[in-house]
Amino acid sequence: MKQTTKEIQIQKRMQLGNISADGFLGKDKRHYLDIIAEDENKILELDYTIDQIADRLEELTAEAFKSPEGPTNFGTLTLDYFSYRGKVTCPFADPGVYAKAKVTARNTENDVQLCWTPLNIHLIRKHHFFEGKGAEFRLDPEQLIKCIF
Amino acid sequence: MLIVILKEVLILTALFGVLTAVIVIAKMIFSNYGDCTITINDKRELTVKGGLSLLSSLAEKDIFIPSACGGRGSCGTCKCKVTTGGGPLLPTEKPFLDAKELAGDIRLSCQVKVKESISINIPEEIFNVRKFKATIAEIADYTHDIKGITFKLLEPNNIDFKAGQYVQLMTPKYAKQKQSVSRAYSISSKPSLKNQFQLIIRRVPEGICTTWVHDHLKVGDKVNLTGPYGDFFIRDTKADIIYVAGGSGKAPIKSMLEDLKEKGTDRRMAYFFGAVTKKDLYLTDYMEEFKQVFDDFDYYPVLSNPTEEEKWEGRKGFVMPFFSEYIKDPKNTEAYLCGSPRMLDSVCKELVKMGVPEDNIYFDSFA
Numbered sequence: 001m002k003q004t005t006k007e008i009q010i011q012k013r014m015q016l017g018n019i020s021a022d023g024f025l026g027k028d029k030r031h032y033l034d035i036i037a038e039d040e041n042k043i044l045e046l047d048y049t050i051d052q053i054a055d056r057l058e059e060l061t062a063e064a065f066k067s068p069e070g071p072t073n074f075g076t077l078t079l080d081y082f083s084y085r086g087k088v089t090c091p092f093a094d095p096g097v098y099a100k101a102k103v104t105a106r107n108t109e110n111d112v113q114l115c116w117t118p119l120n121i122h123l124i125r126k127h128h129f130f131e132g133k134g135a136e137f138r139l140d141p142e143q144l145i146k147c148i149f
Numbered sequence: 150m151l152i153v154i155l156k157e158v159l160i161l162t163a164l165f166g167v168l169t170a171v172i173v174i175a176k177m178i179f180s181n182y183g184d185c186t187i188t189i190n191d192k193r194e195l196t197v198k199g200g201l202s203l204l205s206s207l208a209e210k211d212i213f214i215p216s217a218c219g220g221r222g223s224c225g226t227c228k229c230k231v232t233t234g235g236g237p238l239l240p241t242e243k244p245f246l247d248a249k250e251l252a253g254d255i256r257l258s259c260q261v262k263v264k265e266s267i268s269i270n271i272p273e274e275i276f277n278v279r280k281f282k283a284t285i286a287e288i289a290d291y292t293h294d295i296k297g298i299t300f301k302l303l304e305p306n307n308i309d310f311k312a313g314q315y316v317q318l319m320t321p322k323y324a325k326q327k328q329s330v331s332r333a334y335s336i337s338s339k340p341s342l343k344n345q346f347q348l349i350i351r352r353v354p355e356g357i358c359t360t361w362v363h364d365h366l367k368v369g370d371k372v373n374l375t376g377p378y379g380d381f382f383i384r385d386t387k388a389d390i391i392y393v394a395g396g397s398g399k400a401p402i403k404s405m406l407e408d409l410k411e412k413g414t415d416r417r418m419a420y421f422f423g424a425v426t427k428k429d430l431y432l433t434d435y436m437e438e439f440k441q442v443f444d445d446f447d448y449y450p451v452l453s454n455p456t457e458e459e460k461w462e463g464r465k466g467f468v469m470p471f472f473s474e475y476i477k478d479p480k481n482t483e484a485y486l487c488g489s490p491r492m493l494d495s496v497c498k499e500l501v502k503m504g505v506p507e508d509n510i511y512f513d514s515f516a
Contacts, residue, residue: 021326
């Protein structure tokens with residue numbers, strides 16, 4: 001597949017050591033556009049939309065943020081927000097920075113547990129990118145939907 | 150037939166060669182900005198070779214504007230006022246500048262290219278920032294994810310800083326990391342120790358610098374850094390002081406207390422340290438010892454979510470509800486805060502609600 005200069009730069013920024021220690025692709029050898037395409041299909045198959053997922057993640061992040069004293073219950077979910085000093089940028093080189101933080105969520109009904117960052121939400125909403133398999137903050141669409149809805 | 154093809158290939162190759170040469174020569178002519186002058190604060194002039202970013206041009210002259218991303222235009226830290234020259238504002242700068250900064254000619258020095266003579270205003274303290282080589286003298290494990298790192302300075306072999314300021318540590322290329330990055334960390338030791346200093350560094354998931362510090366850095370390793378930076382230091386007033394910190398945010402407060410111990414103070418002071426569980430507490434005995442040093446000082450560790458097994462009998466929850474135990478005269482109280490952005494946000498709101506003037510609340514700008 002012939003890549004544009006922009007795509008080559010994005011793929012490079014996703015490698016380990018550029019923006020984050022282990023990168024955004026994990027052990028996934030596929031091009032990021034192929035990762036996006038497969039995840040988009042999966043979401044369609046599950047009858048959800050990208051915006052629904054991003055909206056829900058934003059809502060849960062805001063709920064978790066409200067509880068500085070530790071985990072909080074929100075419906076069937078237990079949420080916890082961890083915040084670190086510093087900021088991180090988008091591998092697609094969008095302007096702006098994202099807080100270094102992570103939200104953990106556990107669905108008490110099915111025991112599915114996962115975590116995401118503020119950058120994850122941006123990557124999902126704007127780029128439909130859930131990260132490569134094996135990446136620290138990869139959000140498998142099927143597991144994510146099971147957890148947050 | 151073969152000869153004809155070869156002839157055409159040769160002609161094409163020669164054409165490409167000529168075109169490449171024309172492009173290279175044109176680049177040399179049009180990208181050669183010659184020597185440019187950078188006038189700083191209307192009183193100091195530097196002659197630099199044009200074409201580099203303002204940030205890099207200044208660094209080549211040993212003037213280090215703070216930058217957390219190493220000049221990649223992603224942190225928005227390297228702001229300075231450009232009064233003349235500098236070209237038009239770039240789209241890469243706009244997201245980092247508010248309306249007041251845009252109106253005040255503030256630019257990101259990593260995005261401004263020096264293509265002509267340029268005039269800038271930077272704080273005088275920047276001239277005190279130097280580049281250092283140091284060796285790692287000691288690494289202490291404070292908690293499961295926090296280490297205290299002692300640096301012995303090699304070249305230059307002494308540093309002048311105010312308690313509360315920070316340095317920028319540069320990572321080398323390590324393991325599979327292909328590029329060097331620099332990150333800001335508050336100094337946690339007292340300023341009177343001129344030839345060494347300590348940083349307290351918490352592991353950040355996926356953090357390039359903190360992974361290097363926690364998993365690769367060893368005693369005896371040589372490192373590079375720049376500093377000191379920042380305006381987070383104790384103001385010389387008589388006001389009561391409330392310190393609030395969490396995690397590695399203990400670093401600058403420790404430096405401030407050690408400094409005040411040497412200089413002496415009769416100010417009323419209290420220190421609230423927030424953590425999740427008992428395993429996140431560290432240097433507690435050391436902080437308690439300051440009660441014997443100062444006439445009016447208290448240390449309050451507060452745990453937000455202690456486990457039952459820990460049998461924690463101290464204060465529980467977030468730190469804010471306990472401020473009222475200490476703050477008697479909010480208008481005459483100064484707050485020094487260091488921690489995660491979320492903690493800073495919650496604490497600032499509570500302090501303002503209690504009547505502490507916003508101008509009396511200080512924190513690290515790089516959090």
